[in-house]
Every structure is written in structure tokens, then in C-alpha cells.
Amino acid sequence: MIPNDPATRPIDFLRGMLIIRKAEERLARDFKSGSLPGPVHLYIGQEAVAVGVCSQLGARDWITSTHRGHGHFLAKGGDPAAMFAEVYGRRSGICGGFGGSMHVADVSKGILGANGIVGGGIGLATGAALAAQLDGSGQVGVCFFGDGAAAQGVLGEALNLAALWKLPLILICENNGFSEFSPTGRVIAGAIFERAQPFGVPARRVDGNDVEAVAAATADAVTRAREGGGATLIEAITYRLHGHVEGESAFLKTQYRTGDEIEHWRRDDPIGRFAALLEARGELDPEGFELLEQEVKKIIEAAADSAGNDPYPDVDSLDAHLLGAA
Template identity: 50%
Template sequence: MSDSVLEQHGPEWLRVMLRIRFFEGSLADLFERGQLVGVVHLSIGQEAVAAGICSALEPGDQITTTHRGHHHMLARGLEPEPMLAEILGKATGYCRGKGGSMHVACFERGVTGANGIVGGGIPMALGLALAAQELGSGGIAVAFFGDGASSQGTFHETLNLAALWRAPAVFVCENNRYGEFTPTERAIAGPGVAARAAGYGIPGVAVDGHDVQAVHAAALEAVERARAGGGPSLLECVTTRVRGHHEGEENYAGTYREAPLGPDPIDLLDAALGQPGLRARLEAEERELVARALAAAQAAPDPDPATALEDVFA
């Protein structure tokens, strides 16, 4: 990676990664205090994947994400306040409080949806890519999914069709080395997720997902290929899930982790940037932004029960 790429994107990467860290830290606190209803899956430790991929996209591109998707949405430019409102079930949330953490969507910003179904977003991204191809919009679609999802039928069916149809899509596997409580080596056959691309005759690359520069460089290549009509690629970002599978996992904590945690992606970028004072300034700004967003989201009204059947399509 050239220094100019780091200069161009580095401060924004650092900002967005800090935003994600504080945003999710506030969710962990809320959960611990019993103020967050339902299940929440955090991406702390995985911020570089979201920042590196989303900074390679254009405004008209689209993403699909998973049950663990706050980082993708924040990196795509969704605002912390309506996201927090959505997660808290408030009327001012992106989906008027009816979606919650696992179903945030914002079509205007190209976030077609989080998804509680493991592997569910992968075929959706193919549909989005085909629509872009058909309409000649010039856009591409990115599917984010976990290592666990890479053994789902949806993954294999989608890669097969995407390769056949040269769909403008990038399939990003965020390999955080666990599917719930099972380490990937006990769940995934063969030489790894990236190698699965060979079965469909498309490029498959594995990168260090803690290193935002490496993620971004690989993403740019895949995105440019897709946009230029060169078809889809598979990108495996090997990263670390620092928190449990979901918050409140205390029954299992410490019982299944075997490998040590990877490096902190924020520390890595901070060291690469080598700009004393930048991190402290951005930390203060982002901490404040998230605190304000949380206060506003908490003060927002609950949805009116009379609207319960609005926005219901099936």
C-alpha cells in the first residue's frame, strides 16, 4: 500500500473505526444494565473489515449484512442516532423501531438489510448485483457474511450463479474464527474459505482482516474488477471477534476460546499513521458523537401501537 492511500484514507478509517468501537461499547453497557431488549451481536475487533471494504465503495453501491452488522452500516455512513434508536426500538429508528439490531436497513445509503438468517444476505446481494447489471447503473453489490455462513447452501448456490452470470458482486467473508462457539477448523472442511472460490472459477483471496490497509487494497481490486465487468470475487478477511457470540454469553465465556486474540485493528492503524494527537482528538469527537446520539435515541418516543401493521409486506 502506498503512503498516499494511507494519507488519503487513514484519518477517516481511524474515525470510523473509533465510532464503531464507541457505538458498540455503548451497546455492551446498555445490555449489562438491562436496558437493551433482545439479543445483540457486537463486532468489536472486526472494525477494519468494515472500514476497509466500505471505503472502496461508491455511493450507488449496495451492501447486505448479517446479525453482526453494525460496523458495516456505520462504515457505510449510517448515522449513529437513528441506528441506536432502531436498536432501542424507538420510532425515530431507521425502520421506525420495528427492525431492531438484526434488521436495520437504509435503502438510501445502499444498506439493503441486516439479516438474522445465517447466509441469508448472500443471495440478496446477487439479486442486487444482477439488478445493477440489468439496469446498467454501474453499481456493484457486496455481501458481508461470516465463516459459518460459508458452509451454507446459499453461499455455494450464489457463488455458482454469480460466476456464471459474471455478476458485479464482491463476497466478503469475515472470518472471525468462530461460528457461535465452534472454532472454524472444526466446522470448515478444506484449505479455507478463500480456496472455495476456485470451485467456481473466480478469484479468492485471504487477507489479514485486522489490517485496514490490506483489506482496502484487496477490496479495491475486487470492486474494480466487478465494476469493469470482470465478474465476482471472494475475499476472506481473517479477523477477531473480541466479545462473545452475543452479549450476555456469560454461561459460555472462557469455555470455548482456544486461539489467542489477534491484534487490535485501531492500534495497528494508529501506529501506521504515526500522527501523535490524532487518535486522542478523534476519540474525543467520536465519544461525544456517540454519547449525544445515545441520549437522543433514549429520549425518542416509542412507536405508536396504532402503526404496528404499517410497513408490513407479507
């Protein structure tokens, strides 16, 4: 759905972010209506990171994701209908309906998968980068991970190996201000991007709500990786406008962020901000944005409605997905 092309036009950035936003808004409504089989962790507010990064990747480049992985899946070209079907637990889901919201993957598009293990994708992306290096394919491995995962030991291990072997690895930390329900400053010491310094790995911090800034930083990292220069760590400062998980108010006894804080970040919404920038540059008018939003919403609603009508997996097929099954 989003062209993976370094020459992506500004309107494609906007369209890509809208695809993610409308998909997540649909899932938010589905959760509230009780029509989902389980919880969902939504990406609303962070769209500029996924779109900015994936716009600089080719179809054969690898990405690994997080429990908040719908945005990465869609930005890398994943099929919205197959994603919805997976979240709904339907047979036509991208993982046959057996993975669910936290395990969307499509290896044919370089999407090695989301997972529920904090920092779980870091080692996978490092392995993908090593494989690309050994193959001489020119591919890169990209890992999306959150600020909470920056405290996992695997990050240091990956930086060490990437520095020693000059792996074509790009580490994207989406610092959205919270590790589940804890403010980042309470659980993470120091600046995350500076963790690469002892290993001699280039690193930078960018405005994660500025899709063009994210794309520019990624372009530099991709060029360096493809030319044999090794890894890069990028810390993108962003914010999740929804909670850690939909429905969290049902079990949280205390409020962990204020309404004023959420509204402050809502005014910096990456979609509205970029649309306003395009209008100021004369590349978009309000009517054009409304038409684009309507077009994207129609596509997403059709994909979700279609997926919701698909059959569930056959019970007899369950053992085909179990390790060691005949």
C-alpha cells in the same frame, strides 16, 4: 459518517473504525445496565473489515449484512442516531423501531439490511448485483458473511451464478474464528477462499485486521466488477473480541475460548495497530489520536443519548409493517 471514497485518507480509516468501536462500546454498556430491549451481537475487533471494504464503495453501491451488522451499517454511512434508536426500539429508528439490532437497513444509502439468517445476505447481494448489471448502472453488490455461513449451500449457488453471468458481486467472508460458540476448524473444512476456485472466480485471503490491506483487496475487486470482469471472493481473517452475543455467560455452561487467546488477538486490535502504524509513518501523534477518540466518543454518546429519549412506536402503527396489511 464515513466517506465512501476510494481516495479515503488514512485518518478517515482510523476515524471510521473509532465510530464503530465507540458505538459498540456504548451498546455493551447499555446491555449490562439492562437498558436494551433485547440481545446484541457486537462487532468489536472486526472494524477494519467494514471500514476497508466500504471505503471503496460509492453511495449507490449495495451491501448486505449479517446479525453482527452495526459495523457494516455505520461504515456505509448509516446514521448512528437512527441506528441507536432502532436498537432501542424507538420510533425514530431507521426501521421505525420494529426491526431491532439484527435488522438495521437504509436503502437510501445502499444498505439492504442486516438479518438473523445465517448466509441470508448472500442471495440478496447476488440479486442486487444482477439488477445492477441489467440496469447498466455500474453499481456493485457486496455481501458480508461469516465463516459459519461459508457452509451454507447458497454460497455455492451464488458463486455459480456470478461466474456464469459475470455478476458485479463481491463476497466478503469475515472469518472471525468462530461459528457462534464452535471454533471454525470444527465446522468448516478447508480454506474458505478456495471455495471459489472450482467456479473460476478470483479469490484471496487478507489480514482482516489491516484496514489498508482490506481496502486494497476491495479496490481491485470493485474495479474488476465495474469493468465487467465478474465476481470476487475475499476472506478476511479477523477476530471478535467480545463473545458471540452479549450476556452469553448467563447461559453457557462451558468456556469455548481462553483468556490467553482473547489477549493474543487484543494485541492485534485493528484500531491500536493502525494508530501505531500512522505514528510510525509520522502521520499521527499520540495527542492527535486521543483528540480524535474524544471527538468520536462525543458524537456517539450524543447520538445514543438523543435516541434514548425518543418515543416508542405507536401500537396502532404495527399493522403497517405486516405483510398483507391493508
